[in-house]
Amino acid sequence: MFHFEVVTQWIDEFLRTYLTDVWALLIEYVLIGVVILGVYAVLALVLIWLERKICAFFQCRLGPTRVGPLGLLQSVADMVKILLKELIKIDRVDPFLFRLAAFMVIIASICTFGAIPFDKGLLVIDFNIGVFYLLAVSSLGVVGILMAGWASNNKYTMIGAMRSGAQLISYELSCGLAMMTIVMLSGSLQLSEIVEQQAYAWNLWRGGIPAIIAFVIYLIAGHAETNRGPFDLPEAESELTAGYHTEYSGIQFGFFYLAEYLNMFIIAAIATTLFLGGWQPLYIPGWDAFNSTMAFIPPVMWFFAKAFACVLLSLWVRWTMPRLRIDQLLNLEWKILMPLALINILLMALWVIYL
Amino acid sequence: MNYIKNILLGIWHLMQGMYITMLNFIRPKVTECYPENRGKVEPLGAMRGELVMFHNENNQHRCTACGICQMNCPNGTIQIHSKTVILEPAGEDGTPAKTKKVLDKYIYDLGSCTFCSICTISCPQNAIEWSKNFEHATFTSPKLLNQLNHDGSSLMEKQK
């Protein structure tokens, strides 16, 4: 099995042979920053293209076909367009908060992105409280959204932001509880540790029924946290035009746009890490030939395949279902998902103790 | 019990919906790439694209410049400019000259046409008809002003 660990360690040793430790670290930091931002942007472009194409296929359309073969370069063209667009100065907004909001949203998203273990050794920092970090940082985004809604001085954005606040804070709970279920199973908050444990059985099988329930809860709550699909009330284009980012233009809008798509990927990636074995290949006890073939596929590929499968599921759901109303949304969370998640934690405790 | 039954029933209905979208995912797509399919797809039947005047191979049309279409048009889309030609000059014995009103210019303003088709159904000579050309885009509006009779065309002889 080829792990990215080899590459990163080689770079580290190479730098240290020629430079002092301080300089080597500095260069590594810059390198990591550039790589993270690059992968972030490329992934966003891929996701935007994917969403447009898949949504079109669900709707009996062809989707983008003009720029590049199959419209592959469409999102690149869009990116160039969005970079060149004017940032419209809006009268009577709170200029500081207005600009800060877009950064808040994207910084929260990038910070979460950095902690995802794509492969052994291919993550920025391996916290011993990784799951906690993910929860903490990803919930920063809601501050940005509230800020955007408030600072825009627009009634639509205001309603959108308030909806968003209510929605994100509620769904964070069941999201966190579902993640805690897995933490109980693994006995660790460290992401690399959680993934390592799943070498021979993914948490989804290992944890039995409580893990499956947790997975479903996580998918629903995570989907709601991305403000998409049946849970797109904060944007709700048929009601609030574009919700909290109605007033944004140019690259500021681009930040919201990027963050939205990357959040979708991040939710899928966390689901992969916690439930679907991260970068671990599929392992079926007894099938040796099958297992060795599976192990031959690079772990990074495994990770992305699983994450994109989750993304596909979320797209499928998004383009099938109508939107919930705000009271139904909160009912779903507080009356169904949260109690279920709490009971599920108990179940998982029993599972861990007795099995 | 009812609570769980409702949840399961709900999930079943959601799955049905997702089955429909997946069904459409694999169906052939209904949209087409427009400029590429030129020539492959024809506008259908009686499609009203733009007004044209029928000319035969001798560059002759049927319009007698009677002006009924111009009068009937609700939007002032049609302007008929006629001229008078002298068939026989005035006789020396005082007989008046034999003149005839013929079509000089038949101006059709596509920009203000609403395609109501009153002109074609009211034309006694069936001189104008609809073509299926639908690609009308121009950069300036004066280009939408068309002369329908060809240069040097004349009135078709009545077939006996």
Place this chain on the structure above:
Amino acid sequence: MQVIKDLLAQLPFATIEQKEKEYTVTVPKEKLRETATLLYNNTQLPFDYLADIVGMDYGDELGVIYFLSPSRYPSYVLILKTSTADREHPQIDSVHDLWNSAGLYEREVYDFLGIVFCGHPDMRRLFLRQDWKGYPLRKDYDANPELNPVPLSNEDLDDMENMPATVIDINGERIKNHTKLFEEEEYVVNFGPQHPATHGVLHLRVSLDGETIKKVDPNFGYIHRGIEKMSEAYTYPQILHLTDRLDYLSGTINRHATCLCVEKGLELEVPERAHYIRTIIDELTRIASHLLGWGCMAMDMGSITAFVYGMRDREKIMDIFEETCGGRLMANYSVIGGVMQDIHPNFQQRVKDFIPYMRKMLKEYHLLFTGNPIARGRMDNIGYLSQAHAISLGATGPTGRASGWSNDVRKIEPYAAYRHADFKEMLRTDGLTFDRYIIRLDEIEESLKIIEQLIDNIPGGAYAAKTKAIIKLPEGEYRQRVEAARGEFDVYINSRGDKYPYRIKFRSPCMTLVNTLAHIAPGTKVADLIMLGGSLDYVVPCIDR
């Protein structure tokens, strides 16, 4: 009917004429209130459905015509007329407290003819700007563009929110007063004129309490083209091309109605073939319109995929129209005396192919959306409209039928070839959003049945009757009711024997639907407002005319 005769006998001051099921009652304006109250409040046969109010300028007098029907016997029509000789300050008593639908109709009459309705609390103009000079449908209206230049500034908010009214105080004095539409501290949100979910350029001013709606004030006129005014200068064949542009989704039905009205006046015998073709085209239009309505409602609820499916299947109908009629949206097919051209040879085959396809797709729609628990959760128990309220609001069409009000003009007064088809009038009783949703899909099914029965039996013969080159309608008043996709569409023509109508009025089914929205939306959430709009399925050019 004896009951009506007994009722009218109680009005000694009224002049009464009877023509089959139409009773024309003319009363002096002082007695209007009394007459209206009697007609509305009597127990034997309450005339509880006010179809339309037409403002008239008779030249010397200004008049108002009320079209009333008892909802139990909707084929009977009572035409209540009154007029005032005062052209400077014309005043007529308001009936808005009897019929809810009168609220907007009276504002429309005031807007176009300047008749002030005493007791109406909101005498703002309905379509034109508040600062418009003159009343356009008066015969002495000065259309000089210098009087009303194109405005370059926004309409004053004070004008829009200040509701002038003339009310009668306790002493019987007529006093003018003003009320404010919204309180100072209310949170007012504009939905429209540019908004993704208003189905056109409709402007709803909505007062919110958190997410809950407190008050809705519709503001029309953004696409007002003055079709009724324009028609007064057009010949009858020319008017037809405007009718397609009223409610563009049921354009052929509107045009059919106008043709029928003119044919009624000319006493023209229309060939049976034309009747059959018109009916089939009408039903296809209805299917197309309901498909779009279904899709838009789904889109309003956030399911864009359903919208695209609706559009995809509507495209099949548009292709049939393109082939036979020539136009897709503006089909321009009916003409006075028949249809414009014969059907295309492929027409019958295409329609026959479409019917099984549509049935299959309807099943998919039900699987995709009707059963969806999210959609059901949104639509159930929201937007209740009682039958009495629906009648009072004049909410005809699928909306009224969802509340249990049998108002299908195709059944009440069968026109064209509907008497040859065997079909049911779809009725539901609950009056909830879900009923309004499902009744459209049921009506598609029923329309398919009508088409199925007619398509093979199109009789031969001419497709249009010969008409004179210049059509002059004999002097008189003519009215034709048809069932458009959204409700009852009426054409009223007052002719003075000229080739132009003296006054033409189209009853817009959509205006009452927006009024319905303003009545049922308070108390629901913002998301419900949009969905209710989708379930009522109004089209704005039909309102604005």
